[in-house]
Amino acid sequence: MASQSETGGLVLASKSASRRAMLDAAGVAYRSIPADLDERALEAQLGPAARPQTVALELARAKALSVCLQAPEELVLGSDSLVECGGRRFDKPACRSDAVEHLRFFSGKVMHLHSAAVIARGGEVLRSQVSVASLQVAQLSDRFIEDYLDHEWPAVSGCVGVFRIEGRGVQLFRAIEGDHFTVLGMPLLAVLQFLRELGALSP
């Protein structure tokens, strides 16, 4: 007999602390099964010309569908975020020197952070959404970048855009347009609406 958690629950196909924190704070019950897939290989298959929102959606979809195989009766939520800035796509920094390079490139530019969410069950995509926030980056001196990373590295090694907006990351920006949760890494308001529509959350 399958347990409740294996029949009607929600599975978060993610290792992201930020995504878990959002669902926890919202009071959404779930269990986590990180998706074990090579995101960069998948991104490479989409090609360099792929639009950032397309890449984020496809990666979120791949994460959800891969975990569906381990939770065939449950709703599975996959999510992905990436940054587009100055015509380049950025994922999480691989090392501190990458983080320095990313921040130097972002300096004085507008960063577009795309966050996607896909809900699937039994291998079928039921809902999907991708949202974008625009963040105007201040002029960042090399001295500021080094001091910032002295405080924020390696915590931001898991953050696309090399920042935690809830921490010192807010110092990077002059202005932000868009949904707060999109900046944190998942379009939470859309996810909650989807869960209500799918009967997983009471309206």
Ligand SMILES: Nc1nc2c(ncn2[C@H]2C[C@H](O)[C@@H](COP(=O)(O)OP(=O)(O)OP(=O)(O)O)O2)c(=O)[nH]1
């Ligand atoms: N704490 C925090 N994390 C952020 C913020 N903005 C973006 N992030 C995180 C959320 C995600 O964990 C990460 C984006 O990377 P990915 O979309 O590849 O997800 P990640 O590999 O972390 O986990 P997943 O693929 O879902 O298992 O950046 C922020 O302002 N604060």
